[in-house]
Amino acid sequence: MSKFVNYGMGVLKPGQSESVYQHTVDSVSVNECAQLCLDQTTFYCLSFDMVFPGASAAAGGGGATTSDVGQCRLSQHVAATADGLVIDTVNPQHNHYERIGQSECCWTIFK
Numbered sequence: 001m002s003k004f005v006n007y008g009m010g011v012l013k014p015g016q017s018e019s020v021y022q023h024t025v026d027s028v029s030v031n032e033c034a035q036l037c038l039d040q041t042t043f044y045c046l047s048f049d050m051v052f053p054g055a056s057a058a059a060g061g062g063g064a065t066t067s068d069v070g071q072c073r074l075s076q077h078v079a080a081t082a083d084g085l086v087i088d089t090v091n092p093q094h095n096h097y098e099r100i101g102q103s104e105c106c107w108t109i110f111k
Helices: 030-039 104-110
Strands: 004-006 023-028 047-051 070-075 094-099
Touching: 023 030, 030 047, 030 070, 030 094
Parallel strands: none
Antiparallel strands: 004 094, 023 070, 047 070, 047 094
8 A cells, every 4th residue: 555645435437438347346455445446457457536435335233334445446547637536525535646657658558
């Protein structure tokens, strides 16, 4: 996780014609998702979004409102190349992470 910065509750803004995510993995932790991004070989992973189960999924479960595992969405985009982030204050179980010191330029080595 030391190679990523957490931008807080938000996800990449959906693309007009194509998905901003190149790979999705269910039921992983934030640390596992970060490692999946670093280990990705089919595209240069610059960021990931974590989507955790909402409070409604945990209702009746004894007080816990979020899980430590969630859906990991890997992307070759950062907020600047995906028209920003969608900030969700109603469902704040979304977090956006970007690689530190990386930029969109690096993707060209994988084309």
